[in-house]
Amino acid sequence: MDKKVSDYILKQVEKPVRYTGGEYNSVVKNPGDVDIRFAFCFPEVYDIGMSYLGLQILYGMLNERSDTYCERVFAPWVDMETKMRENDIKLFTLETGDEVRKFDFLGFNLLYEMTYTNVLNVLDLSGISIYSKDRGEDEPIVCAGGPCANNPEPLADFIDFFNIGDGEAKLDEVLDLYKEHKKSGGKRREFLEKIARLDGIYVPAFYDVKYNEYGTIKSVDVINENAKPVVGRVVVADLNTSYFPDKPIVPFLETVHNRITLEVFRGCIRGCRFCNAGFMYRPIRTKSVDTLMKQLDAQVKNTGFEEISLVSLSTSDYSGLPELADKIINKYSKQHISLSLPSLRIDEFSLDLMNRLQEVRKSGLTFAPEAGTQRMRDMINKGLTEEEILEGCRLAFEGGWNRVKLYFMMGLPGETDEDIIGIADLARKIVGEYFKVPKEIRANGISINISASCYVPKHNTPFQWESQNIHEEFERKQRLLRDEIKKVKQANYKYHDAKTSVVEGVLSRADRKIGKIIYDVWKKGARFEGWSDHFDYTKWQEAFLENGMSMDFYNTRKREVDEILPWDHINVGVSKKFLVKEKEKALRGEVTPNCKVKCNRCGDWRRDVGGVKSESICEMQRGGGIIL
């Protein structure tokens, strides 16, 4: 790029390639030749942001447009921020090095809540007004999307508009309107009014939230005639025809996931009640094996990556997997391209597959029972029985694996100490399975690594009304679990910081009032709060105190199902009725069969096409001919 920041500064910071761009497949255009300049920001450090598939998809898609130049920007690491502030350097994009504040758009991807303070910091480093209401005509339109946008309220004061749903679905239309609008010299408010009419576009300034005496929401009123009372999430109906990049950027820097990431399908059939991804990415839309192989061929050829990773929420549910895996192995193992399959259910098929992937080292296997007792697993609708877990482990031990990683959560609704102790019991039973396997067959020595995260009740899940544990309670349970696991000498236990989960819990279900807290916490210097050594809980405590607000209101308070929730005017597609039903079933310990067994009508997935209802865009519901 045309470096606007001097080599003198770049030489003094850690990993300067984070700021210099120029990677293979990064797009070069002449800014003078385009109508729209779009700065796409992943509000994390480059190494993390570049690993995110969503960035590659939208970057590629926007740059397909000859009238648009999409450039990247990340949150500068703290050493770079210091240099920038000392030398009054405004935040710049990687492609041209131009200042973000000169762009038409600044779009944030919100992958998780702990990046919210980074969003504010990026605005500030760019020299863009932090609050939406203060932004002048010459400032970029600031927008945001991604999974967190399904509860946009915490950032409502800072973002001009949100894109709710798949980025591929609506952005083109927004940019078409913008181009027209820019030519006619319209004001930013006029543009926001125009797009507020589109599905999936939410302009928070066009809504007024009134509160009850105790802080709950009294009403959300539309105050601009162009806005809709409820904003529906937009989704791509057919992943076989929607945009997928054939030339993803190949970073120079070793990023978290430096490989080909191939998305197999979107949505999840499982319906685990704690998981908001499982509901938020519905309905179920798959790619055919043909599509996947075509996309893969292009990516292999154009990137030179030596690893392929198949991703989706639960890849084992894809019934085309045996065929796909065969094709990939036959075609690519000769070229020394390896295949990795995260999120596989452990069974005979997957173990056999892993054997064939020439995993000489028999790296560890991962199970996610999520809860220690069957009662709790039924409550969260984790369709996995103890027999299945032990059977999977036995098969693995017989196959020569001897390292097992187990993922659990603590602090689930209705949890008792018995459920915590159950985690250690399960570990003990797994060790028992290992010793049942004859010595000649099993590998030497067994190790079990247990990770138990602190549960965060999320919006748009059946547990969205539930109370979250306070951090002292999490910590008590951690001590209890630690003591229990000590009794199983082959097992290790990894802690998670409870306080981070508490703040995440606050932000996940927050309303607009929290905007002031986020602002204050950022002002106190909070950045990169997803990094445990940068997270500082006391800043949040102070901010709540200073504003006369309470964290308990957001995280430990149990909501009634008829309370107006901050995200009720956003319709992600899964109906509230369905969530209430799931919540009630959870309390009764009843499981809900997965979508393969039976469609539970989680929402109305028909679409309005010119006044007529289309058939459901959920492949599972539609049935027939679909390979999932």
Added chain:
Amino acid sequence: MKYRAKFTKGDNVKFVGHLDLLRSIQRTINRAGIFIKYSWGFNPHQVFSIAQPLSVGQTSLGEYMDFELMEDISEDEVKQKLNAVAPRGIEILKVRRLNESEKKVAALVEYGEYKVILDKDIRDEQIKNFMLQDKIEVDKETKSGTKRVDIKGDIVNLKAQGNVLHTTISTGSMQNLKIELLVETLYKYVGFEYDEYKIDVERQDLYYMHEGKTLKKLI
């Protein structure tokens, strides 16, 4: 078939660290669709070796690497195929087939030629006096602590024109003088304040000593 390629590390990639550069080259080779020989083991990896890595932030007009291909392709074709898919800043300048008996670049290289842009002007006579010293002693970090060593023998030539320094110095696995250390020593001698971030280094080429008298480029 063994090959040697000479390539640039231009402005666009000057901040790419050594390991990241290796990976970028590996992926360039993959994209080029030429099949390189793999070493087997736990983690099969491409076998190629690079001569004397540059420090992060430095550019070069003459880097070298050796690699072995599974097939016999013409030198021109290798060069063309790699250049078609190389990241900006990496340009293959030359490719030559190697005989089985030839030494690997890493073992062959002995000298490097550099052009350094300084933040101050240096006069001819200052350089002359610097080189007229009996010994040019510096502190070098070794495993057994710091040692005083004489680097005069490592400097083949040293010239300055305004703020541009041209020099050829030891750059090899046996004898090695870091260009930054030379500049720092020179600054100290002249009485300039040295700020490592303010000098720009561009390597011009790498050489070995042919029959004990002439410097020859690696290809």
